[in-house]
Amino acid sequence: AMEKSYVSMFLLLIAIPCTLAKDVGKKETKETTVKPKLPQTLSRGWGDQLIWTQTYEEALYRSKNSNKPVMIIHHLDDCPHSQALKKVFAEHKDIQKLAEKFILLNLVYETTDKNLSPDGQYVPRILFIDPSLTVRADITGRYSNRLYAYEPTDISLLYANMQKALKLLKTEL
Amino acid sequence: AMEKSYVSMFLLLIAIPCTLAKDVGKKETKETTVKPKLPQTLSRGWGDQLIWTQTYEEALYRSKNSNKPVMIIHHLDDCPHSQALKKVFAEHKDIQKLAEKFILLNLVYETTDKNLSPDGQYVPRILFIDPSLTVRADITGRYSNRLYAYEPTDISLLYANMQKALKLLKTEL
Numbered sequence: 001a002m003e004k005s006y007v008s009m010f011l012l013l014i015a016i017p018c019t020l021a022k023d024v025g026k027k028e029t030k031e032t033t034v035k036p037k038l039p040q041t042l043s044r045g046w047g048d049q050l051i052w053t054q055t056y057e058e059a060l061y062r063s064k065n066s067n068k069p070v071m072i073i074h075h076l077d078d079c080p081h082s083q084a085l086k087k088v089f090a091e092h093k094d095i096q097k098l099a100e101k102f103i104l105l106n107l108v109y110e111t112t113d114k115n116l117s118p119d120g121q122y123v124p125r126i127l128f129i130d131p132s133l134t135v136r137a138d139i140t141g142r143y144s145n146r147l148y149a150y151e152p153t154d155i156s157l158l159y160a161n162m163q164k165a166l167k168l169l170k171t172e173l
Numbered sequence: 174a175m176e177k178s179y180v181s182m183f184l185l186l187i188a189i190p191c192t193l194a195k196d197v198g199k200k201e202t203k204e205t206t207v208k209p210k211l212p213q214t215l216s217r218g219w220g221d222q223l224i225w226t227q228t229y230e231e232a233l234y235r236s237k238n239s240n241k242p243v244m245i246i247h248h249l250d251d252c253p254h255s256q257a258l259k260k261v262f263a264e265h266k267d268i269q270k271l272a273e274k275f276i277l278l279n280l281v282y283e284t285t286d287k288n289l290s291p292d293g294q295y296v297p298r299i300l301f302i303d304p305s306l307t308v309r310a311d312i313t314g315r316y317s318n319r320l321y322a323y324e325p326t327d328i329s330l331l332y333a334n335m336q337k338a339l340k341l342l343k344t345e346l
Contacts, residue, residue: 039214039221048212055228058282109231112285 018079018123044106046073046086047096052104056113059105063131069165070129071102072116081151082124088152095155098162119147126150126158128165139164191252191296217279219246219259220269225277229286232278236304242338243302244275245289254324255297261325268328271335292320299323299331301338312337 042052053059056072063070073089075082089095110121115135117125125148128136139161140147141154150158215225226232229245236243246262248255262268283294288308290298298321301309312334313320314327323331 039216040225040227041212041214042227043212052213054213054215055280055282055284057284061282107228109228109234111228111230 018076018081042106044075044086044108045090046075046106047090047099047104050096050099050104052106056105056107056111056116059103060129060133063103063129064133066103067131067168068101068103069131069136069168071099071104071162071165072127072129073104073106074108074110074116074121074123074125074127075106076108076123079123081149084152085124085150088155089158092155092159095159095162098159098166101166102162119145122146122149124149126161128161130165130169132169134169136165136169191249191254215279217248217259217281218263219248219279220263220272220277223269223272223277225279229278229280229284229289232276233302233306236276236302237306239276240304240341241274241276242304242309242341244272244277244335244338245300245302246277246279247281247283247289247294247296247298247300248279249281249296252296254322257325258297258323261328262331265328265332268332268335271332271339274339275335292318295319295322297322299334301334303338303342305342307342309338309342 041048042054043050046052053062059070059072062068075086077083110117116127118127118135118137125146126141127148128139130136137147141150141157141161143149214221215227216223219225226235232243232245235241248259250256283290289300291300291308291310298319299314300321301312303309310320314323314330314334316322
Protein backbone atom coordinates (compact mmCIF):
# COMPACT_ATOMS: atom_id res chain seq x y z
CA ALA A 1 0.00 0.00 0.00
CA MET A 2 1.28 3.37 -0.98
CA GLU A 3 1.47 5.90 1.79
CA LYS A 4 1.53 9.54 0.90
CA SER A 5 2.86 12.05 3.36
CA TYR A 6 2.63 15.51 1.96
CA VAL A 7 5.49 17.66 3.09
CA SER A 8 4.14 20.27 5.43
CA MET A 9 6.57 23.06 4.69
CA PHE A 10 5.51 23.42 1.09
CA LEU A 11 3.79 26.75 1.62
CA LEU A 12 6.84 28.26 3.22
CA LEU A 13 8.97 27.86 0.15
CA ILE A 14 8.75 31.36 -1.15
CA ALA A 15 11.52 33.16 -2.96
CA ILE A 16 13.37 35.60 -0.76
CA PRO A 17 13.60 39.05 -2.29
CA CYS A 18 16.80 41.03 -1.83
CA THR A 19 14.85 43.86 -0.29
CA LEU A 20 17.88 46.05 0.21
CA ALA A 21 18.54 46.10 -3.50
CA LYS A 22 17.62 49.15 -5.53
CA ASP A 23 17.11 46.94 -8.57
CA VAL A 24 13.67 45.50 -8.00
CA GLY A 25 13.48 44.22 -11.56
CA LYS A 26 14.42 40.63 -10.86
CA LYS A 27 12.39 39.24 -8.06
CA GLU A 28 12.36 35.61 -9.13
CA THR A 29 15.05 33.19 -8.07
CA LYS A 30 15.94 31.39 -11.28
CA GLU A 31 17.29 27.90 -11.68
CA THR A 32 20.40 28.43 -13.72
CA THR A 33 21.61 25.80 -16.11
CA VAL A 34 25.22 26.66 -15.33
CA LYS A 35 26.77 23.99 -13.15
CA PRO A 36 28.45 25.26 -10.01
CA LYS A 37 32.18 24.78 -9.61
CA LEU A 38 32.69 21.38 -8.04
CA PRO A 39 32.99 20.48 -5.26
CA GLN A 40 30.63 22.97 -3.67
CA THR A 41 31.79 24.31 -0.33
CA LEU A 42 29.88 25.32 2.75
CA SER A 43 31.71 28.64 3.10
CA ARG A 44 30.38 30.06 -0.21
CA GLY A 45 33.09 32.69 -0.01
CA TRP A 46 32.26 34.05 3.46
CA GLY A 47 35.55 32.72 4.83
CA ASP A 48 37.06 29.67 3.18
CA GLN A 49 39.37 28.98 6.13
CA LEU A 50 36.54 28.89 8.65
CA ILE A 51 34.49 25.86 9.65
CA TRP A 52 30.87 26.15 8.47
CA THR A 53 27.96 23.98 9.49
CA GLN A 54 25.62 22.58 6.85
CA THR A 55 22.19 22.95 8.41
CA TYR A 56 20.37 24.88 11.11
CA GLU A 57 19.82 21.68 13.08
CA GLU A 58 23.56 20.98 13.02
CA ALA A 59 24.37 24.54 14.12
CA LEU A 60 22.01 24.35 17.11
CA TYR A 61 23.37 20.98 18.12
CA ARG A 62 26.98 22.13 17.95
CA SER A 63 26.22 25.38 19.75
CA LYS A 64 24.69 23.53 22.67
CA ASN A 65 27.54 21.03 22.77
CA SER A 66 30.39 23.52 22.45
CA ASN A 67 28.86 26.48 24.33
CA LYS A 68 29.63 28.74 21.38
CA PRO A 69 27.01 31.14 19.97
CA VAL A 70 25.64 30.61 16.47
CA MET A 71 26.06 33.26 13.77
CA ILE A 72 23.62 32.82 10.88
CA ILE A 73 24.04 34.75 7.67
CA HIS A 74 21.10 34.74 5.27
CA HIS A 75 22.17 35.86 1.81
CA LEU A 76 21.60 35.34 -1.92
CA ASP A 77 24.03 34.93 -4.78
CA ASP A 78 22.15 37.32 -7.03
CA CYS A 79 21.73 40.04 -4.38
CA PRO A 80 24.35 42.77 -4.83
CA HIS A 81 24.02 43.85 -1.18
CA SER A 82 24.76 40.32 -0.03
CA GLN A 83 27.74 40.10 -2.36
CA ALA A 84 29.16 43.43 -1.20
CA LEU A 85 28.83 42.48 2.47
CA LYS A 86 30.42 39.09 1.80
CA LYS A 87 33.46 40.68 0.20
CA VAL A 88 34.07 42.96 3.16
CA PHE A 89 33.34 40.17 5.64
CA ALA A 90 35.75 37.73 3.98
CA GLU A 91 38.55 40.29 3.69
CA HIS A 92 38.24 41.67 7.23
CA LYS A 93 40.98 39.93 9.24
CA ASP A 94 39.58 40.76 12.68
CA ILE A 95 36.12 39.56 11.69
CA GLN A 96 37.52 36.34 10.28
CA LYS A 97 39.53 35.78 13.45
CA LEU A 98 36.58 36.49 15.73
CA ALA A 99 34.33 34.27 13.59
CA GLU A 100 36.33 31.25 14.78
CA LYS A 101 34.60 31.63 18.14
CA PHE A 102 31.18 31.02 16.59
CA ILE A 103 29.26 28.11 15.17
CA LEU A 104 28.88 29.45 11.64
CA LEU A 105 26.07 28.95 9.15
CA ASN A 106 25.31 30.73 5.91
CA LEU A 107 22.02 30.03 4.17
CA VAL A 108 20.49 30.94 0.82
CA TYR A 109 17.19 29.19 1.63
CA GLU A 110 15.06 30.12 4.62
CA THR A 111 14.47 27.62 7.41
CA THR A 112 10.97 26.97 8.75
CA ASP A 113 11.86 28.54 12.13
CA LYS A 114 10.07 31.86 12.42
CA ASN A 115 12.43 32.90 15.22
CA LEU A 116 15.01 33.51 12.49
CA SER A 117 12.90 36.17 10.80
CA PRO A 118 11.76 38.48 13.64
CA ASP A 119 11.11 41.32 11.17
CA GLY A 120 10.93 39.52 7.83
CA GLN A 121 12.90 37.34 5.45
CA TYR A 122 15.09 39.91 3.71
CA VAL A 123 18.77 39.45 2.82
CA PRO A 124 21.45 40.06 3.83
CA ARG A 125 20.38 39.35 7.40
CA ILE A 126 22.58 38.27 10.30
CA LEU A 127 21.29 36.75 13.51
CA PHE A 128 22.98 35.36 16.59
CA ILE A 129 21.76 32.50 18.80
CA ASP A 130 23.02 31.95 22.31
CA PRO A 131 24.10 28.39 23.32
CA SER A 132 20.99 28.43 25.54
CA LEU A 133 19.23 28.38 22.13
CA THR A 134 17.84 31.88 22.54
CA VAL A 135 17.71 34.03 19.40
CA ARG A 136 19.52 37.28 20.25
CA ALA A 137 16.88 39.58 18.81
CA ASP A 138 18.53 42.37 20.82
CA ILE A 139 21.65 42.37 18.63
CA THR A 140 20.74 44.62 15.74
CA GLY A 141 22.22 46.79 13.01
CA ARG A 142 21.45 50.37 12.03
CA TYR A 143 18.22 50.08 10.08
CA SER A 144 14.96 50.31 11.99
CA ASN A 145 12.93 48.72 9.21
CA ARG A 146 15.38 45.83 8.76
CA LEU A 147 16.97 45.31 12.15
CA TYR A 148 19.34 42.50 11.15
CA ALA A 149 20.64 43.95 7.89
CA TYR A 150 24.18 45.25 7.46
CA GLU A 151 25.71 47.24 4.65
CA PRO A 152 29.47 46.98 3.94
CA THR A 153 29.97 50.31 5.74
CA ASP A 154 28.48 48.73 8.89
CA ILE A 155 31.29 46.20 9.25
CA SER A 156 32.58 47.75 12.50
CA LEU A 157 29.12 47.55 14.01
CA LEU A 158 28.93 43.92 12.95
CA TYR A 159 32.28 43.30 14.64
CA ALA A 160 31.01 44.95 17.84
CA ASN A 161 27.83 42.87 17.65
CA MET A 162 29.88 39.68 17.32
CA GLN A 163 31.73 40.66 20.51
CA LYS A 164 28.39 41.28 22.19
CA ALA A 165 27.11 37.86 21.13
CA LEU A 166 30.18 36.22 22.66
CA LYS A 167 29.11 37.45 26.11
CA LEU A 168 26.81 34.53 26.71
CA LEU A 169 23.45 34.89 28.40
CA LYS A 170 22.94 33.17 31.72
CA THR A 171 20.56 30.30 31.31
CA GLU A 172 17.47 30.91 33.41
CA LEU A 173 16.40 27.58 34.85
CA ALA B 174 14.06 45.79 25.43
CA MET B 175 15.44 42.32 25.06
CA GLU B 176 13.22 39.86 23.30
CA LYS B 177 13.78 36.18 23.88
CA SER B 178 12.52 33.67 21.37
CA TYR B 179 13.35 30.17 22.50
CA VAL B 180 14.05 27.91 19.60
CA SER B 181 11.24 25.43 19.35
CA MET B 182 13.15 22.53 17.92
CA PHE B 183 15.36 22.11 20.97
CA LEU B 184 13.71 18.89 22.08
CA LEU B 185 14.21 17.28 18.70
CA LEU B 186 17.99 17.47 18.88
CA ILE B 187 18.68 13.92 19.91
CA ALA B 188 21.68 11.92 18.85
CA ILE B 189 20.91 9.49 16.06
CA PRO B 190 22.10 5.98 16.84
CA CYS B 191 23.56 3.88 14.06
CA THR B 192 21.02 1.17 14.75
CA LEU B 193 22.34 -1.15 12.07
CA ALA B 194 25.72 -1.32 13.74
CA LYS B 195 26.70 -4.43 15.65
CA ASP B 196 29.00 -2.34 17.82
CA VAL B 197 26.61 -0.69 20.26
CA GLY B 198 29.46 0.49 22.46
CA LYS B 199 29.57 4.07 21.26
CA LYS B 200 26.15 5.60 21.21
CA GLU B 201 27.10 9.21 21.83
CA THR B 202 27.91 11.56 19.01
CA LYS B 203 31.10 13.25 20.14
CA GLU B 204 32.38 16.67 19.22
CA THR B 205 35.86 15.93 18.00
CA THR B 206 38.65 18.42 18.41
CA VAL B 207 40.14 17.41 15.07
CA LYS B 208 39.45 20.07 12.44
CA PRO B 209 37.88 18.80 9.24
CA LYS B 210 39.80 19.10 6.01
CA LEU B 211 39.03 22.51 4.57
CA PRO B 212 37.05 23.46 2.62
CA GLN B 213 34.22 21.16 3.62
CA THR B 214 32.16 19.84 0.72
CA LEU B 215 28.50 19.02 0.42
CA SER B 216 29.16 15.62 -1.15
CA ARG B 217 30.93 14.20 1.94
CA GLY B 218 32.26 11.42 -0.28
CA TRP B 219 28.92 10.21 -1.65
CA GLY B 220 29.85 11.41 -5.14
CA ASP B 221 32.25 14.33 -5.44
CA GLN B 222 31.31 14.95 -9.07
CA LEU B 223 27.60 15.27 -8.32
CA ILE B 224 25.73 18.43 -7.36
CA TRP B 225 24.51 18.30 -3.76
CA THR B 226 22.05 20.65 -2.09
CA GLN B 227 22.84 22.10 1.32
CA THR B 228 19.52 21.95 3.14
CA TYR B 229 16.17 20.19 3.02
CA GLU B 230 14.42 23.46 2.19
CA GLU B 231 16.75 23.97 -0.78
CA ALA B 232 16.17 20.40 -1.98
CA LEU B 233 12.37 20.79 -1.90
CA TYR B 234 12.57 24.12 -3.69
CA ARG B 235 14.80 22.77 -6.43
CA SER B 236 12.72 19.63 -6.82
CA LYS B 237 9.57 21.61 -7.40
CA ASN B 238 11.34 23.97 -9.81
CA SER B 239 13.16 21.32 -11.83
CA ASN B 240 10.60 18.49 -11.65
CA LYS B 241 13.30 16.10 -10.43
CA PRO B 242 12.72 13.83 -7.44
CA VAL B 243 14.75 14.34 -4.25
CA MET B 244 17.01 11.60 -2.90
CA ILE B 245 17.89 12.10 0.78
CA ILE B 246 20.60 10.04 2.40
CA HIS B 247 20.76 10.16 6.20
CA HIS B 248 24.11 8.89 7.44
CA LEU B 249 26.77 9.33 10.12
CA ASP B 250 30.54 9.54 9.88
CA ASP B 251 31.08 7.18 12.79
CA CYS B 252 28.57 4.56 11.62
CA PRO B 253 30.36 1.68 9.87
CA HIS B 254 27.20 0.73 7.95
CA SER B 255 26.90 4.26 6.59
CA GLN B 256 30.55 4.25 5.60
CA ALA B 257 30.30 0.89 3.86
CA LEU B 258 27.23 1.94 1.90
CA LYS B 259 28.87 5.23 0.94
CA LYS B 260 31.91 3.44 -0.48
CA VAL B 261 29.77 1.19 -2.69
CA PHE B 262 27.50 4.11 -3.66
CA ALA B 263 30.40 6.35 -4.67
CA GLU B 264 32.19 3.65 -6.66
CA HIS B 265 29.09 2.39 -8.51
CA LYS B 266 29.22 4.02 -11.93
CA ASP B 267 25.58 3.37 -12.88
CA ILE B 268 24.36 4.72 -9.54
CA GLN B 269 26.50 7.83 -9.89
CA LYS B 270 25.19 8.38 -13.41
CA LEU B 271 21.57 7.87 -12.39
CA ALA B 272 22.05 10.15 -9.37
CA GLU B 273 22.45 13.09 -11.77
CA LYS B 274 18.71 12.89 -12.40
CA PHE B 275 17.94 13.63 -8.75
CA ILE B 276 18.08 16.60 -6.43
CA LEU B 277 20.60 15.19 -3.96
CA LEU B 278 20.93 15.78 -0.25
CA ASN B 279 22.98 13.96 2.35
CA LEU B 280 22.42 14.78 6.01
CA VAL B 281 24.15 13.86 9.25
CA TYR B 282 21.62 15.79 11.35
CA GLU B 283 17.92 15.06 11.29
CA THR B 284 15.46 17.66 10.03
CA THR B 285 12.33 18.53 12.01
CA ASP B 286 10.08 17.03 9.31
CA LYS B 287 8.60 13.79 10.66
CA ASN B 288 7.72 12.72 7.12
CA LEU B 289 11.40 11.91 6.70
CA SER B 290 11.35 9.30 9.47
CA PRO B 291 8.30 7.13 8.72
CA ASP B 292 9.72 4.27 10.82
CA GLY B 293 12.37 5.99 12.92
CA GLN B 294 15.59 7.98 12.72
CA TYR B 295 18.14 5.25 12.06
CA VAL B 296 21.08 5.50 9.65
CA PRO B 297 21.84 4.77 6.90
CA ARG B 298 18.37 5.65 5.62
CA ILE B 299 17.44 6.68 2.09
CA LEU B 300 14.17 8.36 1.14
CA PHE B 301 12.80 9.74 -2.08
CA ILE B 302 10.47 12.70 -2.51
CA ASP B 303 8.43 13.29 -5.64
CA PRO B 304 8.45 16.80 -7.20
CA SER B 305 4.82 16.98 -6.05
CA LEU B 306 6.48 17.04 -2.59
CA THR B 307 5.14 13.63 -1.64
CA VAL B 308 7.46 11.42 0.40
CA ARG B 309 7.70 8.11 -1.47
CA ALA B 310 7.14 5.91 1.57
CA ASP B 311 6.38 3.08 -0.87
CA ILE B 312 10.00 2.86 -2.06
CA THR B 313 11.65 0.59 0.46
CA GLY B 314 14.61 -1.72 0.96
CA ARG B 315 14.75 -5.30 2.25
CA TYR B 316 14.39 -4.88 6.01
CA SER B 317 10.89 -4.90 7.46
CA ASN B 318 11.99 -3.28 10.71
CA ARG B 319 13.96 -0.52 8.94
CA LEU B 320 12.23 0.00 5.64
CA TYR B 321 14.58 2.65 4.27
CA ALA B 322 17.91 1.05 5.23
CA TYR B 323 20.30 -0.44 2.69
CA GLU B 324 23.37 -2.59 3.20
CA PRO B 325 26.19 -2.55 0.61
CA THR B 326 24.88 -5.85 -0.77
CA ASP B 327 21.55 -4.11 -1.51
CA ILE B 328 23.08 -1.73 -4.03
CA SER B 329 21.18 -3.25 -6.99
CA LEU B 330 17.91 -2.82 -5.12
CA LEU B 331 18.83 0.78 -4.43
CA TYR B 332 19.51 1.27 -8.14
CA ALA B 333 16.11 -0.22 -8.99
CA ASN B 334 14.46 2.01 -6.40
CA MET B 335 16.12 5.08 -7.92
CA GLN B 336 14.64 4.09 -11.29
CA LYS B 337 11.25 3.69 -9.60
CA ALA B 338 11.53 7.15 -8.03
CA LEU B 339 12.22 8.65 -11.45
CA LYS B 340 8.76 7.58 -12.64
CA LEU B 341 7.07 10.63 -11.25
CA LEU B 342 3.70 10.48 -9.58
CA LYS B 343 0.84 12.25 -11.27
CA THR B 344 -0.15 15.24 -9.21
CA GLU B 345 -3.72 14.77 -8.05
CA LEU B 346 -5.33 18.16 -8.31
